[in-house]
Amino acid sequence: MAQSPAHGSDHHDHHAAGHHDPQDLKLLGFWIFLVTDVIMFATLFATFIVLRGGTDGNVTGAELLEMNGIIISTFLLLTSSFTSGVAVLAMHQNKIKQMIIWLVITGLLGAGFLYLEVNEFLHLIHEGATLQTSAYWSAFFTLVGTHGVHVTVGLFWMIAIIIQIVRRGLTDDTKGKVTVFSLYWHFLDAVWIFLLSIVYLMEVM
Amino acid sequence: MADHNNAHNSHGGERHEHGSLKSYIIGYIISIVLTIIPLVVVLNDMMGRTATIAVIMVTATLQFLVQLIFFMHVRDGEQPRWNLITLIFGVLILLTVVVGSIWIMGNNSIGMKM
Amino acid sequence: MLDNIKEFASEFFVTGDPLIYGADVSIVLATLGIVFVLTYFKKWGWLWKGWLTTVDHKKIGIMYILAAIVMLFRGGVDAVMMRTQLAFPDLNFLEADHYNQIFTTHGVVMIFFMAMPLMFGLFNIIVPLQIGARDVAFPFLNSLSFWLFFAGAMLFNLSFVIGGSPDAGWLAYPPLSGSQFNPGVGQNFYIWGIQISGIGSLASGINFIVTILKMRAPGMTMMKMPMFTWSVFAASTTIIFAFPILTITLLLLFMDRFFGAHFFTLDGGGNPMMYINLIWMWGHPEVYIVVLPAFGVFSETVATFARKRLFGYASMVFAMVIISIISFFTWAHHFFTMGSGANVNAFFAVTTMIIAIPTGVKIFNWLFTMYKGRITFPTPMMWTIAFIPAFVVGGMTGVMLSVAPADFQFHNSYFLIAHFHQVLIGGVVFGYFAGLYYWWPKMFGFKLNEYLGKWAFWLWNIGFYVCFMPQYLVGLDGMTRRISVFSNPDWQGLNVASTIGAYIMGLAFLFQVAQIGYSIFRHEKDTTGDIWDGRTLEFSIPSPAPEYNFAVIPQVHSRDEWWEEKERRARGEKPWQHGPIEPIHMPKNSAIGPIMGACWFVLGFGLVFHWLWMAIPGLIGVFICMFARSFSAHKAEYYIPVEEIERTEATLRGSV
Numbered sequence: 009m010a011q012s013p014a015h016g017s018d019h020h021d022h023h024a025a026g027h028h029d030p031q032d033l034k035l036l037g038f039w040i041f042l043v044t045d046v047i048m049f050a051t052l053f054a055t056f057i058v059l060r061g062g063t064d065g066n067v068t069g070a071e072l073l074e075m076n077g078i079i080i081s082t083f084l085l086l087t088s089s090f091t092s093g094v095a096v097l098a099m100h101q102n103k104i105k106q107m108i109i110w111l112v113i114t115g116l117l118g119a120g121f122l123y124l125e126v127n128e129f130l131h132l133i134h135e136g137a138t139l140q141t142s143a144y145w146s147a148f149f150t151l152v153g154t155h156g157v158h159v160t161v162g163l164f165w166m167i168a169i170i171i172q173i174v175r176r177g178l179t180d181d182t183k184g185k186v187t188v189f190s191l192y193w194h195f196l197d198a199v200w201i202f203l204l205s206i207v208y209l210m211e212v213m
Numbered sequence: 214m215a216d217h218n219n220a221h222n223s224h225g226g227e228r229h230e231h232g233s234l235k236s237y238i239i240g241y242i243i244s245i246v247l248t249i250i251p252l253v254v255v256l257n258d259m260m261g262r263t264a265t266i267a268v269i270m271v272t273a274t275l276q277f278l279v280q281l282i283f284f285m286h287v288r289d290g291e292q293p294r295w296n297l298i299t300l301i302f303g304v305l306i307l308l309t310v311v312v313g314s315i316w317i318m319g320n321n322s323i324g325m326k327m
Numbered sequence: 328m329l330d331n332i333k334e335f336a337s338e339f340f341v342t343g344d345p346l347i348y349g350a351d352v353s354i355v356l357a358t359l360g361i362v363f364v365l366t367y368f369k370k371w372g373w374l375w376k377g378w379l380t381t382v383d384h385k386k387i388g389i390m391y392i393l394a395a396i397v398m399l400f401r402g403g404v405d406a407v408m409m410r411t412q413l414a415f416p417d418l419n420f421l422e423a424d425h426y427n428q429i430f431t432t433h434g435v436v437m438i439f440f441m442a443m444p445l446m447f448g449l450f451n452i453i454v455p456l457q458i459g460a461r462d463v464a465f466p467f468l469n470s471l472s473f474w475l476f477f478a479g480a481m482l483f484n485l486s487f488v489i490g491g492s493p494d495a496g497w498l499a500y501p502p503l504s505g506s507q508f509n510p511g512v513g514q515n516f517y518i519w520g521i522q523i524s525g526i527g528s529l530a531s532g533i534n535f536i537v538t539i540l541k542m543r544a545p546g547m548t549m550m551k552m553p554m555f556t557w558s559v560f561a562a563s564t565t566i567i568f569a570f571p572i573l574t575i576t577l578l579l580l581f582m583d584r585f586f587g588a589h590f591f592t593l594d595g596g597g598n599p600m601m602y603i604n605l606i607w608m609w610g611h612p613e614v615y616i617v618v619l620p621a622f623g624v625f626s627e628t629v630a631t632f633a634r635k636r637l638f639g640y641a642s643m644v645f646a647m648v649i650i651s652i653i654s655f656f657t658w659a660h661h662f663f664t665m666g667s668g669a670n671v672n673a674f675f676a677v678t679t680m681i682i683a684i685p686t687g688v689k690i691f692n693w694l695f696t697m698y699k700g701r702i703t704f705p706t707p708m709m710w711t712i713a714f715i716p717a718f719v720v721g722g723m724t725g726v727m728l729s730v731a732p733a734d735f736q737f738h739n740s741y742f743l744i745a746h747f748h749q750v751l752i753g754g755v756v757f758g759y760f761a762g763l764y765y766w767w768p769k770m771f772g773f774k775l776n777e778y779l780g781k782w783a784f785w786l787w788n789i790g791f792y793v794c795f796m797p798q799y800l801v802g803l804d805g806m807t808r809r810i811s812v813f814s815n816p817d818w819q820g821l822n823v824a825s826t827i828g829a830y831i832m833g834l835a836f837l838f839q840v841a842q843i844g845y846s847i848f849r850h851e852k853d854t855t856g857d858i859w860d861g862r863t864l865e866f867s868i869p870s871p872a873p874e875y876n877f878a879v880i881p882q883v884h885s886r887d888e889w890w891e892e893k894e895r896r897a898r899g900e901k902p903w904q905h906g907p908i909e910p911i912h913m914p915k916n917s918a919i920g921p922i923m924g925a926c927w928f929v930l931g932f933g934l935v936f937h938w939l940w941m942a943i944p945g946l947i948g949v950f951i952c953m954f955a956r957s958f959s960a961h962k963a964e965y966y967i968p969v970e971e972i973e974r975t976e977a978t979l980r981g982s983v
Contacts, residue, residue: 028542033541036541040536043299044533044567044571047303047567047572048574050307051571051572051575051605054310054605055575055605057311057314058601059596062597064589064595064596083245083248086244086245086248087241093232094237097233097234139586140586140587140589143590146582150590171958172958181960181961191285195280198276198281201273202273204273205251205270205273206269212256213258295540299567302568306655314604316671317604318598318600320670321600321667
């Protein structure tokens with residue numbers, strides 16, 4: 009597996025036959041989880057695409073969506089994906105302080121993204137587009153909102169990981185957590201690209 | 214299996230599995246470019262409907278690949294690459310769900326209001 | 328105040344039906360009885376430390392199987408009640424509303440809370456033993472999966488006495504399941520009961536894939552894996568791709584019901600047919616998820632009891648993988664009548680027919696394995712042989728149904744009902760029974776009584792054909808599913824016959840319960856760990872297996888490693904080159920699994936009744952559990968010292 013951190017500082021018994029590197033297992037397990045998450049988003053995308061014409065005569069996305077905020081949030085998330093990668097690099101060089109700084113930057117960018125998303129939702133609701141307005145808006149809010157919930161969960165998760173690293177330092181275990189978290193964060197950026205393309209760009213074009 | 218893993222792990226340090234700052238920066242720059250292209254095309258109404266959709270989807274897919282290769286290091290790791298195999302099947306099912314839904318619902322007697 | 332409570336209670340509890348009052352009383356009595364016995368014998372600590380908090384895959388597997396047997400009883404009672412009503416529709420044994428609830432809960436319970444846990448029970452107990460591992464890849468996650476299943480199952484079953492059962496069919500098609508036509512809480516129980524246990528299933532799928540890919544004993548390449556393990560791998564792969572679709576589909580239905588969204592509503596631009604499209608994208612793979620492990624069981628039993636190598640191993644693997652892939656491309660055959668046009672229907676008709684080919688390959692391979700074998704007929708083998716004609720007939724009627732134009736006639740008729748019961752009982756249930764009988768000695772260290780088992784077997788089989796063969800006929804004659812009364816006198820006789828068959832199957836189940844009860848007290852002990860003269864690694868260790876499974880991880884050279892090893896020993900060659908015994912690294916028990924399950928239950932219950940004051944604390948509890956686990960996981964391991972392993976092995980084997 010990529011980035012298997014088995015040469016870390018934890019004492020591990022490698023002599024026992026049948027002893028499996030737990031980080032290796034977790035990385036593959038988490039990767040498979042991400043693929044299941046891909047399918048979840050696929051289902052939401054399919055629903056959105058099928059129901060996007062179901063505006064029921066109400067206000068449409070083309071009328072209400074504002075691209076300025078979306079462009080900023082796209083670059084915030086893209087940059088945070090990059091910084092989370094840099095944090096992993098720092099981790100592999102055992103630069104614990106640098107790693108935490110990069111993680112915090114990642115978190116702040118993520119929080120900025122969320123702030124813009126909440127603002128956008130409030131704006132849309134103010135303009136009369138809610139979950140109950142039409143099938144189009146139901147699908148819109150659910151799809152974009154599910155991604156937002158993922159980002160929110162990611163932020164809390166990252167805080168928990170930072171606390172553990174401050175307490176226990178960099179071990180095989182905590183390194184594995186950072187690795188897995190960064191995978192999750194890159195994944196959320198990848199999903200956002202398709203949200204931007206299908207939900208926003210194709211709507212306003 | 215275990216023996217194999219151990220052998221691999223002891224060499225893990227020598228292999229450049231974690232990517233380098235350079236590869237992250239390259240990935241980041243390509244991503245930015247691939248984000249800007251469809252934005253420019255869409256916001257300036259540069260192309261027709263079909264061509265715009267094609268540009269949007271192609272750049273999005275390329276960017277997905279960039280994330281996978283430069284950030285998520287999907288090419289690295291031991292053989293066989295179970296993560297990559299799972300992902301390929303996942304994408305197959307993803308396409309089935311999306312394209313299948315569009316195809317079936319689009320052919321409905323009620324039809325799909327696209 | 329008192330009036331308020333009374334009014335609340337009359338809405339909250341299901342009232343008015345003597346059958347339900349009877350159930351209320353028996354539930355309360357059974358609960359009191361269990362509490363009393365546990366307290367009297369001071370067994371609470373044993374229950375908590377030995378079972379509820381365990382992360383041992385064998386114990387988790389046993390808990391799954393126990394729950395599945397209870398659910399089989401519940402689903403079976405539902406079935407018998409439905410058949411009673413249909414035999415004498417004029418007696419009004421069940422009112423129409425009640426009938427709707429019962430066919431809904433029968434389907435849901437049998438698929439989600441009987442077949443799935445029975446399947447996961449067998450996965451849990453057998454897979455690590457077959458691949459020479461000490462546990463699954465993620466033992467804590469495994470415990471959590473069980474508790475999510477259990478929380479979901481209990482939440483769903485609660486609807487029987489609290490709030491009212493769902494009544495929109497086992498797949499809850501909107502708009503009938505939407506809030507407009509179904510304003511009660513029954514469908515909410517449906518959504519959250521299945522959602523919670525479905526998340527557990529998803530986690531189990533991931534767990535077993537990683538276990539199989541990463542934890543096989545040295546030397547066991549993928550193509551040397553036992554066939555049951557292959558079937559688990561194929562089923563788990565199907566789970567991880569199919570269950571996310573279910574999760575989202577149920578979420579969307581919940582959004583419609585809870586927030587008034589318009590995904591599947593008739594107004595607001597929604598489209599109920601999208602639900603049908605999505606639910607079958609999960610639903611079709613789901614039937615292959617439950618049947619593939621049954622195929623795996625048959626592949627094990629047929630080789631063991633024919634005392635031959637499995638015929639066509641590679642083609643078996645190939646067939647299984649092909650089935651699990653194609654199962655994702657056939658879903659629209661469940662709604663040929665929806666009106667998506669000839670092109671769509673033709674495509675899905677062809678894919679459906681194609682999937683019969685690998686299934687046929689497997690049938691022939693089992694037959695060729697038996698050919699010229701020295702076959703013995705203990706109960707696991709009897710179930711295996713009974714499976715073949717049952718599944719062939721069920722499969723052939725399936726091919727009939729796949730012909731899209733003809734399906735317009737068969738659709739939603741009793742012909743369909745007979746078809747899927749034939750493949751689900753003849754395939755899945757027979758398969759899991761074969762597996763239960765086959766591995767029972769491995770789980771508990773004794774064999775089930777064969778005499779009672781044979782009675783159960785014959786009653787099951789006779790009842791099965793008496794019940795479902797008439798349904799094909801009555802279906803072709805035009806009787807549709809989900810009706811509690813009918814006026815056509817021609818159908819009366821066939822329905823009575825079918826009901827007799829159902830009662831015979833009910834009797835057969837009682838024989839099985841009696842068989843288990845009797846065998847607990849009088850049984851043949853499995854002293855060797857290899858009571859069937861088996862072929863795979865699970866039979867190389869004592870029964871029941873010690874907590875660490877293998878004192879020394881075996882080195883695998885060939886497919887039927889244990890069989891080859893016995894041959895080598897018989898030729899006087901040196902036994903396995905066992906390494907020295909070393910301290911074994913084991914996961915500690917964890918209370919977070921059951922506590923998190925309880926939090927999910929609270930969350931689900933709150934959402935069912937739209938009580939946010941209850942749901943939000945439940946959700947917070949779930950997150951607290953996650954963080955608690957994240958912060959404590961690195962301390963949750965210990966080592967079993969060498970002396971203890973040597974002592975255990977000496978006791979279990981007599982000598983090492």
